[in-house]
Amino acid sequence: MAGQTAERDAAFIVEWLRASTEAVRAESDRLTELDSAIGDADHGTNMRRGFTAVMTTLDAEERATPGGVLLVAGRTLVSTVGGASGPLFGTLLRRSGKALGEAERVSDEDVRDALRAGVAAVGQLGGAALGDKTMLDALLPAVAELPDYAAAARAAEEGAKATIPLRAHKGRASYLGERSVGHEDPGAASAALLLGALFQVSR
């Protein structure tokens, strides 16, 4: 587990995003399958398209700061994904990036605070609350565990699974009413992949 004094640089964030991209690519079909059950069968494709673009952008131009990397990654998601997940995950990264400011190195506490700000922005933008069967059901419990990356990844994973019995109140799945019950929320599953990737690169 990452020590409280560890210093994280831009490369760390890039590695996180790279690991996220790999996870999203590997799980793309499953994400689409989840979205097919209670949505419109595009979530895997959306995430893969967005993160692939993020890696292309980051490979093309280097950013000196963790905040800068997150900002450009978030903006890339907004510009390439579309749908609900583009603005929401885009906002998560952009807002986290903003919170990190210009610092070249940040602590895990900084990362925690930044991600909490990002998740709060997601909640504000989409108007969803815990239990609405959205990505927030994975994100909120996860950032509560930070800076313990392992616990955060576990909480995200559990939060995603915990969406299964819920009835959706936001996003496309909400139109299904009771029929949304019994399926994992695709956005929450994606969020768990991102937190899992974060844990992976933090070790």
Next chain:
Amino acid sequence: MAGQTAERDAAFIVEWLRASTEAVRAESDRLTELDSAIGDADHGTNMRRGFTAVMTTLDAEERATPGGVLLVAGRTLVSTVGGASGPLFGTLLRRSGKALGEAERVSDEDVRDALRAGVAAVGQLGGAALGDKTMLDALLPAVAELPDYAAAARAAEEGAKATIPLRAHKGRASYLGERSVGHEDPGAASAALLLGALFQVSR
């Protein structure tokens, strides 16, 4: 088997058409299935619609002569069936009716001559020859056996089955080329039903 001296009246022809109608109704799905393999899946519906209309017409207004019954039946087929089989089976009956003229009673030889004239007219109208995989492959061998109704029915049945290995050269099935081989021609199957009905009422 019908004797050579038997006299046939209008009621005999009506009974033939009624038996034909019953046979066509009973076999309608099979006829459509055959047409589905090498045509456009409407032959059973076409024949059922036509013969149902024939019975409605005949039940509404009585005709005094065998020829009169056949004429009106043929005209009804032309006016209600459409497709290839409407004009062709319609012509078969109309032309046979014309050949029988105004006589109130006709012999089996008259019936034979009339049906041969009808079948010839079908050949002329559609331009098909024996072996082209059409209704003529049942009709031609059948009328050759008349006035032996049993032999005619058998010949029609055999003629229809004999279309299976043939390649179609007329009608919709011809567009299939070699792929029309291996399927019974639906129009020939219908013709066999009509000849079977004739044998049945002749006994």
Next chain:
Amino acid sequence: MKLLINGAERVVADALRGMAAAHPELRVDVERRLVVRRDAPVAGKVALISGGGSGHEPLHAGFVGPGMLDAACAGEVFTSPVPDQMTRAASQVHGGAGVLLIVKNYTGDVLNFDMAAELVEEDGIEVTKVVVQDDVAVTDSTFTAGRRGTGGTLFVEKLAGAAAEEGAPLARVAEIARRAADASRSFGVALHGPTTPAKGSPTFDLPPDELELGIGIHGEPGRERRAMLSAAEIADVTVEALLADYPASPPGPLICLTNGMGGTPLLELYGFHAEVVRALDERGATLARSLVGNYVTSLDMAGCSVSLCEVDDELLRLWDAPVSTPGLRWGH
């Protein structure tokens, strides 16, 4: 297969009732299965009558109106109409300048229209018949009932309709129709077969990795079954077959109809059109106009056809002339 119907035997009558409700600019005789221009007969104008089996909508009833057909006769699904319909149509639309019958080349259609033509002539109305046989998938047409009439029918109805609307006499309208028919070529491909109401299941089964090349519009299987191809490959096969059938290589300027068979989304059809245009271009052909959409369909068949019509200035002018029908509408 489930269908949005009230019962197989009611399908055509119900559709005509719907057309009557949707199109006050048409006169629909549901009983006799006729769709007629509201202002018919147009005095002094050659009257165009077409028709055929139902299931190809908007062809033919959707092409009734100024600049195209005066009347359409709707048969049962995939079954040509009966002569009584055409004679009744002629009596309603004949404006004193004769009648042109536009017939797709199927045994049933030809026989029924021929019978009708005889009867109409007996009534003292001048009649000319033009048979459309544009389907190049039928290669050895001496061993068949000729070539099928498919998508090219739209060209014939539009071009002859424009000529008639301009006031051309019957001989001239018929000549335009014949030129259009002669200049038209079509080729179709199915990804799955259509479901007729009477049968209730697809008229042919296609495995999930195969397609059917050279299909017609009646759910007949095509001439060849092949492993599935990409849109680009299908366009190449199709355009190759079409261009090879023109005497000149490349032919003159073309109108291209990239046509959906009914069950293929417009999104895919436009993508396919892009490949058709590329394939034409690569072979030196010149595209004068294109039309993309579901115009000559086969119920819910998935797939497409491409129809080309080689045009000169006159035919192109007639193509651009105004038309105002439920299915085709442009100009002023």
Next chain:
Amino acid sequence: MKLLINGAERVVADALRGMAAAHPELRVDVERRLVVRRDAPVAGKVALISGGGSGHEPLHAGFVGPGMLDAACAGEVFTSPVPDQMTRAASQVHGGAGVLLIVKNYTGDVLNFDMAAELVEEDGIEVTKVVVQDDVAVTDSTFTAGRRGTGGTLFVEKLAGAAAEEGAPLARVAEIARRAADASRSFGVALHGPTTPAKGSPTFDLPPDELELGIGIHGEPGRERRAMLSAAEIADVTVEALLADYPASPPGPLICLTNGMGGTPLLELYGFHAEVVRALDERGATLARSLVGNYVTSLDMAGCSVSLCEVDDELLRLWDAPVSTPGLRWGH
């Protein structure tokens, strides 16, 4: 399921290439996924921009042209476009009289259009947004992301487009759009689900004897699955749901869009329309106009939706006003 495509990731770009080839009257930016009126910007005219996920064609790109939209932004299949597309569109079509954004009510569409609106306003362009939420199948909309925007979008784009074409100022065009949106109700039914290129199989499986009631246009399952119904019964359920949602019973004169979802043949759709008209009539509703066809589709989904728009004389006049787009065209 086989699709007529070159690969899932190319579908939208290929379709736009095809639109470019087929419609010289439009400007198509394949790279940026924009379809724009050729004569844009029209000086002094309010510019209408809409867009959304692809797979609903002809909506929205097929409704670009005089009398309707100035620009459409095409997202990936069933995925809303990104803000960059809307800002780029605004810069191309803004004629000095402001921009109206027409947005279907989905979280993704609303978020992306909202982000775009902010950016466009920052550029000093006046922007108003109208959200279409016409789907009455979403009953307890307080527990959802509101109602979905579906077939009623066509009414909003047509009526607001006509007002803009007449030269009405932004506030007035927006008011017309809002009135049209408020007056619109839709309800849809699926007989089988659509196949997205990315998934390659139907997004929901329906047994051969069941249908899905209250579906949207994105292949989401509906709210209820039922044993298969006849066209007449489906019309009754649909019309009942629609009329029950209007405050007055019966509402005022209606425009009725009987819409195919993409995979249902026009023959069936017209038959269904006949039943819709009957069902409306039985409930005392007055039909002012109807439109039947595939206008707001969901790829190859089999099924239909009915959209109603309650109109007064002004909205009816705007409906009848000329429109000239690939997907909708009438008047002079």
